[in-house]
Structures are given as structure tokens and as C-alpha cells.
Amino acid sequence: MKIEVNDFTKIISKAKVLENINICLEGGNIYGIIGRNGSGKTMFLRMLCGLILPTSGMVKVDGKVLGKDISFPENLGILLEKPSFLPNLTGYENLQMLSDIRNITPNEKIQSLMNLFELDWKSKKTFNKYSLGMKQKLGIIQAIMENQQIIILDEPFNALDEVSVEKLRKILESLRDEGKLIVMTSHNKEDIDLLCDHTYTIVNGKMEAEN
Ligand SMILES: Nc1ncnc2c1ncn2[C@@H]1O[C@H](COP(=O)(O)OP(=O)(O)OP(=O)(O)O)[C@@H](O)[C@H]1O
Numbered sequence: 001m002k003i004e005v006n007d008f009t010k011i012i013s014k015a016k017v018l019e020n021i022n023i024c025l026e027g028g029n030i031y032g033i034i035g036r037n038g039s040g041k042t043m044f045l046r047m048l049c050g051l052i053l054p055t056s057g058m059v060k061v062d063g064k065v066l067g068k069d070i071s072f073p074e075n076l077g078i079l080l081e082k083p084s085f086l087p088n089l090t091g092y093e094n095l096q097m098l099s100d101i102r103n104i105t106p107n108e109k110i111q112s113l114m115n116l117f118e119l120d121w122k123s124k125k126t127f128n129k130y131s132l133g134m135k136q137k138l139g140i141i142q143a144i145m146e147n148q149q150i151i152i153l154d155e156p157f158n159a160l161d162e163v164s165v166e167k168l169r170k171i172l173e174s175l176r177d178e179g180k181l182i183v184m185t186s187h188n189k190e191d192i193d194l195l196c197d198h199t200y201t202i203v204n205g206k207m208e209a210e211n
Pocket residue numbers: 012013017035036037038039040041042043044
């Protein structure tokens with residue numbers, strides 16, 4: 001998989017939220033985006049998914065222009081802020097319902113991912129009774145459970161305890177080694193430094209490479 005961002009600029013109400021972004025992202029890598037509150041990290045992730053379209057410039061996914069040739073990248077797993085699930089279903093029921101749409105994920109895979117993240121798939125606890133960290137884990141599972149080739153994660157470590165952070169790190173490394181393209185943001189530079197192959201900083205909508 002390859003995502004090419006060519007001279008992408010997004011202006012909202014006269015403000016340049018993202019400015020002349022050029023970057024090429026390839027499978028088999030984890031890309032980390034850091035930046036202060038309001039710097040444009042979430043906007044950047046939204047643009048990679050086709051959720052926002054540029055004022056000028058373009059995003060190409062495997063050569064296809066977002067918003068023109070395709071609306072969204074195929075085979076995309078995404079965790080944006082506050083994962084939304086149905087409040088009165090259990091975590092397992094929520095994941096099963098989502099997986100029914102494409103019907104490519106066996107229940108056993110959902111169960112083993114939930115086990116891996118220490119979520120009890122047999123539990124009757126409904127999503128609205130989940131803790132913040134449990135919600136976050138469910139959001140991460142839906143972003144990876146269908147063997148998605150592009151995985152976009154906004155602040156995936158948010159609300160996770162130390163053990164869960166370590167587990168997620170290992171999972172993301174093994175997905176990277178399978179050739180997947182992973183892009184994530186964090187406020188915490190240490191999380192990014194430990195895991196990412198390439199790091200970028202967004203400062204006031206402009207992107208700078210760190211390595
Ligand atoms: N719908 C919107 N309309 C206008 N401006 C917006 C909109 N959404 C975001 N912005 C602005 O775009 C800029 C970038 O926001 P963004 O959410 O990408 O920041 P961020 O780096 O993800 O911040 P945080 O770390 O706080 O999550 C901010 O100045 C924000 O106010």
C-alpha cells in the first residue's frame with residue numbers, strides 16, 4: 001500500500017489548518033505524528049481517510065485520487081477520537097455486528113483479539129458500562145480485526161494502562177512486519193519514539209520530518 005500526499009492545503013474559515021503537506025507513506029512502516037493541541041494531527045488523519053478534502057493538492061492511495069477516483073481508501077482500519085459503538089450492546093456484540101457487514105472475520109478472531117486485550121468477550125457488560133480504556137481497546141480491535149492494510153489510529157495509547165500499552169505496541173509491530181501501513185498520532189513523544197519508523201511533527205499545520 002502507498003499513500004502519497006501532494007501539496008495538500010486545507011483552509012477552513014480563512015485559517016490554514018494544513019499547509020502544503022507533502023509526504024509519502026508506504027506499507028511495512030509505522031509513521032508517528034506528534035504535535036501540540038490544535039496543531040492539525042486529527043485533520044491530517046482525516047485527510048488520509050478521505051473524510052476531509054483539500055482546498056488545494058491531493059491524496060493518492062495506490063495511485064487513486066481520494067474524492068475523485070475513490071471516496072475512501074479500501075481496506076482501511078480507523079480509530080478516531082471517541083470510538084462510537086451501540087451503548088446497549090456488549091463489546092462482543094458490537095464487534096460481531098460490525099464484522100457482519102463484510103462477513104470476513106470469524107468470531108474466533110474477535111474472541112482472541114478481545115482475550116489479547118483482556119476484554120472478556122463472554123461478559124454481559126454493555127458498552128455504556130465500559131471504562132474509557134475498555135472503550136479504547138474495542139475501538140482498536142475494530143480497526144485491525146478485518147486484516148485492514150491501512151491502519152490509522154488517533155491517540156491509540158490514550159487511556160491505556162502500562163501493560164495494555166506494551167501489548168498494543170507488540171501488536172502494531174507485528175502488523176507492521178506483515179506489511180501493513182500504520183499511521184498514528186500521540187502527544188507523548190516517547191510512545192512515538194519507541195514504536196515508529198518515521199516521525200513527523202506538525203506545527204501550526206505545517207509538517208516537519210524528525211527522522
Ligand atoms: N470543523 C472545524 N472547523 C474549523 N476549524 C476546525 C474544525 N475542526 C478543527 N478545526 C481547527 O483545526 C485545527 C487543527 O485541529 P486538529 O483537531 O487537527 O488538532 P489536533 O492536533 O488533533 O489537536 P489535539 O491534540 O487537541 O487533538 C485547530 O485549530 C482546530 O481549531
